[in-house]
Amino acid sequence: MGDQLPYACRLSSLRQSLSEQDLVVITPGADLAYLTGHRSTPTERPVFLLVFRSGKPALVMALFEARALPDLRDVLDVIAYGEHDDVYSLTADAIRTRGESHHVAISDQAWARPLLGLQEAMPEARFVHASPVISPLRMRKDAAEVELLAEAARRTDRALEVFIRQPVKGASEHDLSGHLRRLLEDEGLEQPGAIIASGPNGASPHHRPGDRRVKSGDALVVDCGGRLEGYFSDITRTFSVGPAGRELTQAYELVRRAQAAGLHAVRPGTKAGDVDRAARDVIEDGGMGPLFIHRTGHGLGLDGHEEPYVIGGNQLLLEPGMVVTVEPGVYQSGSFGVRIEDTVVVTEDGVRVLNAFPKELILL
Numbered sequence: 001m002g003d004q005l006p007y008a009c010r011l012s013s014l015r016q017s018l019s020e021q022d023l024v025v026i027t028p029g030a031d032l033a034y035l036t037g038h039r040s041t042p043t044e045r046p047v048f049l050l051v052f053r054s055g056k057p058a059l060v061m062a063l064f065e066a067r068a069l070p071d072l073r074d075v076l077d078v079i080a081y082g083e084h085d086d087v088y089s090l091t092a093d094a095i096r097t098r099g100e101s102h103h104v105a106i107s108d109q110a111w112a113r114p115l116l117g118l119q120e121a122m123p124e125a126r127f128v129h130a131s132p133v134i135s136p137l138r139m140r141k142d143a144a145e146v147e148l149l150a151e152a153a154r155r156t157d158r159a160l161e162v163f164i165r166q167p168v169k170g171a172s173e174h175d176l177s178g179h180l181r182r183l184l185e186d187e188g189l190e191q192p193g194a195i196i197a198s199g200p201n202g203a204s205p206h207h208r209p210g211d212r213r214v215k216s217g218d219a220l221v222v223d224c225g226g227r228l229e230g231y232f233s234d235i236t237r238t239f240s241v242g243p244a245g246r247e248l249t250q251a252y253e254l255v256r257r258a259q260a261a262g263l264h265a266v267r268p269g270t271k272a273g274d275v276d277r278a279a280r281d282v283i284e285d286g287g288m289g290p291l292f293i294h295r296t297g298h299g300l301g302l303d304g305h306e307e308p309y310v311i312g313g314n315q316l317l318l319e320p321g322m323v324v325t326v327e328p329g330v331y332q333s334g335s336f337g338v339r340i341e342d343t344v345v346v347t348e349d350g351v352r353v354l355n356a357f358p359k360e361l362i363l364l
Contacts, residue, residue, distance in 0.1 A: 006144070008075050010035050010137060014051050017133045022100040024051045024130050025118065027110040030302035031134055033230055036076070038069070046087050046114040049076075052098050060091050088114075092121040105130040135307045139299060140321040145231065146345055149300065149323055152233035153343055153354035155187035156225055160235065160357055168364050169216060169241055173198055173209035180224055189226025189233065197221040202238070202337030205294055205329065216242040219252075219336040220364065225304070232304045234325050235355045236341035239364045251288065251330050251338045252361045258282035259340045259359070262296055262310075262326040266344055266351040272314040272324075279328040280312070291330040299324050300343055322346045 014024060014035065026032050026049035028040040036059065040047050048060040057076040059066075066080040079094055081087050095101045104125045106115060119127060141149065163180045173196040184192035197207035199218040207221075214220060218241040225233040238255075240248060262279035276296040283292045297310035300323050308316050310324050318324075327341030342355040 006142070007036050011051060011057050011075065013137055014134060015053060015057075017137070018051075018053045018105075020103055021105045021128070021133065022053060022103045023095060023098075023105070024133060025049070025104055025106040025110075026051065026130070026134075027107045027114055029107060029109045030230075030306070031107050031109075031130070031138070033302055034134075034138055039230065040065075042111050042114075044113075046091075046117070048091050048114070048118075050091070050095060050098075053100075055098055058094060058098075060087065060094065086121075088117040088121040091118065095122070101125050103128070105133055107134075131307070138301060139307055140319055141301060141323055141345070142321065145301065146321070146323070148229055148231040149233070149343065149345070150354050152189065152226065152228035152231055153235065154356075155189055155228065156184065156233040156235055157355055157357045159183040159187050159189075160222065160224065160237065163222070164239065164362065164364060168214050168220065168239075170213055172211050172213050173201065173207075174211060176214070177209040180222070184224060184226045187226075189228055192226040193224060195221065195223040195236075197223075197337060198241075199336060200334050203331040203333045203335065205331065205337065205339065214241055217245065219244075219248050219338060221337050221339055223339065223341065230302050232300050232302075234300055234304065234341065234343050235357060236327055236329075236339045237357060237359070237362075238338045238340065239362050241364050243363065244361060247332075248336055248338070249361065251332070251336070254283055254286040254288060255328055255330055255338045255340050256359055256361075257286075258292075258328040259326055259342070262328060263342065263344065263351060263353065266318065266324070266326065266346060268318055268320050268346055268348065268350075270318050272308045272310050272316045272318060273312050275310045275318075275324075275326065276312045276314070279326065283328060283330060288330045291332060292328060293331055294329070297325040297327050297341075318346045320346050320348050 063080040180194040181192040202221040223236040258279040265278035295311035299306040329339030331337040345352040
């Protein structure tokens with residue numbers, strides 16, 4: 001669990017944000033890690049963190065798992081259940097003894113099995129999404145979270161710098177992806193991911209690296225990252241394998257200018273949708289608007305994609321501590337793709353870019 005102080009503060013903040021809800025039920029995933037430091041994956045044995053409008057939170061979990069936890073008595077109660085216990089009835093009873101149980105918010109990523117089990121055990125309850133009460137807390141990163149994200153970004157930059165020193169021509173996307181993932185692991189990042197998309201495969205933003213071998217003249221889209229103490233990194237750069245042709249050079253310059261416009265738009269008080277508009281305007285003015293086929297960015301933290309989303313129409317005002325990606329791109333079907341992505345933090349008076357990897361078109 002580590003230092004209990006940030007978790008006690010986060011639990012208190014969540015409790016204070018409850019108005020219409022009687023309680024919040026948090027299941028395994030990023031929400032649980034954020035509120036307690038306990039990293040748990042969903043299994044057939046449910047885990048429920050119960051945060052009430054008043055009173056001490058409670059963590060319901062299997063007895064053998066509870067025994068592995070450090071002492072949490074100052075932060076929350078632990079309710080342990082045995083292999084033959086009805087965890088849903090036990091949880092419902094614990095909720096009812098602590099107050100009202102009619103308006104229950106539950107983690108957006110809750111599995112169907114625990115949600116349906118609780119609904120059956122609590123027929124009086126109306127279940128709603130928990131994101132309206134927990135996302136505003138998670139969106140605003142504290143100084144420790146920002147430093148973890150910054151360090152993860154620095155390590156990812158270093159891995160990418162080593163990666164581009166090797167020959168890529170003739171290598172398969174699959175092998176290059178594996179090599180980059182190992183470099184990310186060497187930097188101490190967990191769960192490394194690396195999209196390597198060459199030539200026409202670059203026109204698919206989330207291409208799955210395959211057997212295609214990199215050829216001279218290809219644009220090579222490299223999107224990678226990993227986790228440091230649970231917090232993600234995310235960067236994309238596009239390279240040219242050998243001299244770049246005129247079409248690729250023009251597209252790259254357009255995306256580079258669009259990304260710069262998006263970064264410039266990130267300021268406290270700016271609407272998230274306006275950051276998307278700033279980047280998209282550049283690409284549309286350059287005649288490639290239909291080739292920009294995704295949002296400009298997404299939040300980053302304990303999830304690889306989380307709020308706030310940098311998408312057209314999002315009226316959310318950016319605040320200091322929010323962390324987002326800015327990653328415009330153009331995708332010419334059957335030919336190439338170009339994307340440039342950085343992770344940034346909204347500061348009190350502007351923006352801090354966490355990635356330092358160069359943005360000029362590098363020839364490999």
